[in-house]
Amino acid sequence: MNIENNPAAVVDWQPPMPPTDLIFDDGESLESNRHRIAMNVLIRSLQQAWADRNDFFTGGNMFIYYSSAQVRNRDFRGPDFFAVLNVDVNNSRQGWVVWEENGRYPDVIVELMSPSTAAIDKGFKKDLYEQIFRTSDYFVYDPFDPNSLQGWHLDDNQQYQLLTPNDRGWLWCKRLGFWLGIWEGTIDRETAIWLRFYDVAGNLVLLPEEAAAVQAQAAITQAEIAVTQAQATAERTARLEARLRELGENPEML
Numbered sequence: 001m002n003i004e005n006n007p008a009a010v011v012d013w014q015p016p017m018p019p020t021d022l023i024f025d026d027g028e029s030l031e032s033n034r035h036r037i038a039m040n041v042l043i044r045s046l047q048q049a050w051a052d053r054n055d056f057f058t059g060g061n062m063f064i065y066y067s068s069a070q071v072r073n074r075d076f077r078g079p080d081f082f083a084v085l086n087v088d089v090n091n092s093r094q095g096w097v098v099w100e101e102n103g104r105y106p107d108v109i110v111e112l113m114s115p116s117t118a119a120i121d122k123g124f125k126k127d128l129y130e131q132i133f134r135t136s137d138y139f140v141y142d143p144f145d146p147n148s149l150q151g152w153h154l155d156d157n158q159q160y161q162l163l164t165p166n167d168r169g170w171l172w173c174k175r176l177g178f179w180l181g182i183w184e185g186t187i188d189r190e191t192a193i194w195l196r197f198y199d200v201a202g203n204l205v206l207l208p209e210e211a212a213a214v215q216a217q218a219a220i221t222q223a224e225i226a227v228t229q230a231q232a233t234a235e236r237t238a239r240l241e242a243r244l245r246e247l248g249e250n251p252e253m254l
Helices: 033-049 068-073 124-133 208-249
Strands: 056-059 081-085 108-112 137-142 145-154 160-162 171-173 178-187 190-198
Touching: 033 056, 033 081, 033 108, 033 178, 033 190, 033 208, 108 124, 124 137, 124 145, 137 171, 145 171, 145 178
Parallel strands: 108 137
Antiparallel strands: 056 081, 081 108, 137 145, 145 160, 171 178, 178 190
C-alpha cells in the first residue's frame, strides 16, 4: 500500500517526531484458552504453509498503532490474527507500528469473537478495518460457536461486501489465496471446532507438528514398501535358485 495513494495511511503527528514510548503489552489475556489456541492455530499454520517465504508478517493479540489520537486514548488493542504481505519477515517487531512500516496496514484480519465482543467486532472494528485500515479481507469467528463464521472483502469502491460461503461453508480469503473453514479435532489437548485454512484444492493447511507427523508416516510407509519389495525380491530369487538346482539335478527336464 502506497502512502501517497492512501490518505488513511497519513498519520497526524505533531512535529518533530512521533512518540517512541509506545506500550506493547497491557497485561490483558485473551477471552479463553480456546481463543488463545485458535489464534495460534492461524498464525502457526500460515507460517508453516509459507515456510519458504520471507515476505510476510503474521501476528496476533498485538497492538497496532496508526494515529496520534489512538495512541493518546489507548483505545485499540489490535486484532486476534492479522497478516501483512510484501514486508520483511526478519524485522524485529513488538507490535505493528504503521508509521514504521511505510504506512502498511494488515491485509487480512481475523477477530475471534465472544458474546461480549461480537457487537464491537462486527461493528466498530469492522468499520475501522474498512474505512481506516483498508484491510482487504476481514473475518470473525467465535471458537465456541461453529456457525459464527462471517467474512467480508473490500470491493473496488473500498467498501466491505459480505462473502458467500461455498458448499462446505468455507469463505475465500482472496489476499492469502486460502479458504477459511471449520475443522473438528484436538489441538493442545483441547477438542473443539477450530477455524483453519484450506488450500485451493481443499486440503487442510497443516500445523508444523501435523506436517511433521505426515512426513514421519510417509517415511514409515516408504520403509514398509521397501521391506515388502525386498522380501518379494528375496522370495523370487529363492524360487529361481530352487528351480535351477532342480534342473541341475534332473537334466532330462531341460
